[in-house]
Amino acid sequence: MESNKSVSATTSNNLGKVIVKSVYVVAILIGLYYVVTIALPFLIISEDVYGSYFLPRAAWVFPHVVGGILATLIGPFQFIPRIRNNNIRIHRLLGRIFLICVMFAGLSSFYMAATSQVNLPYSIGLGGLGFVWLGSAIMAYVSIRNKKIELHREWMIRCYVITFAFTTFRLFQDIFNAWGVGTQEEILTLMSWSCWAIPLFITELILQGRKILK
Numbered sequence: 001m002e003s004n005k006s007v008s009a010t011t012s013n014n015l016g017k018v019i020v021k022s023v024y025v026v027a028i029l030i031g032l033y034y035v036v037t038i039a040l041p042f043l044i045i046s047e048d049v050y051g052s053y054f055l056p057r058a059a060w061v062f063p064h065v066v067g068g069i070l071a072t073l074i075g076p077f078q079f080i081p082r083i084r085n086n087n088i089r090i091h092r093l094l095g096r097i098f099l100i101c102v103m104f105a106g107l108s109s110f111y112m113a114a115t116s117q118v119n120l121p122y123s124i125g126l127g128g129l130g131f132v133w134l135g136s137a138i139m140a141y142v143s144i145r146n147k148k149i150e151l152h153r154e155w156m157i158r159c160y161v162i163t164f165a166f167t168t169f170r171l172f173q174d175i176f177n178a179w180g181v182g183t184q185e186e187i188l189t190l191m192s193w194s195c196w197a198i199p200l201f202i203t204e205l206i207l208q209g210r211k212i213l214k
């Protein structure tokens with residue numbers, strides 16, 4: 001009877017791991033899709049790509065996009081236990097590059113939010129996104145400098161969920177457009193805060209929920 005219980009616990013544990021891994025892989029593939037289709041073209045500064053909206057701000061957009069792309073691509077490797085456990089030097093190197101990218105992309109995002117021409121709530125929503133991005137990166141860095149590994153892990157998870165807001169934003173923008181819900185301005189304004197506030201709250205439910213159930 002006891003062994004039946006432990007077999008079913010192991011089975012549901014394994015199933016849980018498979019589900020988590022599948023969600024992780026699908027999310028990364030979606031992220032890659034938006035990086036390739038939306039962000040990568042911005043590595044070529046031209047009228048064609050930037051248009052009259054972004055070209056005058058190219059000096060801010062370019063470092064923002066380079067930092068954003070690198071952070072999006074590096075992040076997933078940092079959460080792979082095998083790399084972290086067997087190759088701590090690579091983990092540290094990638095971690096430093098990731099944090100520098102977030103600093104550059106985050107700081108430039110304040111200027112871009114302040115000069116965007118959608119509306120004030122949109123600027124404030126994206127300004128808030130820049131603030132929590134930089135804030136979580138600093139907390140992750142300070143945690144590890146103080147050897148608080150568990151806190152570092154949690155802040156890095158938050159920081160990557162925020163980095164992923166670029167993808168969340170575009171994904172839901174496409175979904176709302178496909179459904180024909182709201183005007184373009186309404187969708188942009190809604191996504192400027194919901195692309196990070198809602199995923200961050202879900203992350204918190206998981207991080208704190210696990211501790212409560214332990």
Ligand code: HEM
Nearest residue numbers: 038039068069072109112113116126129130133162163166
């Ligand atoms: C997570 C924090 C981020 C913040 C606060 C942020 C903020 C912004 C802002 C304010 C704009 C200008 C919007 C406008 O003028 O209407 C912008 C545009 C852009 N960002 Fe970010 N961004 C973030 C993450 C990223 C990431 C991770 C990437 C790359 C993977 C990225 C790539 C771009 C690109 C390509 C544009 C110009 C094209 C477009 O708006 O679709 N951003 N971002």
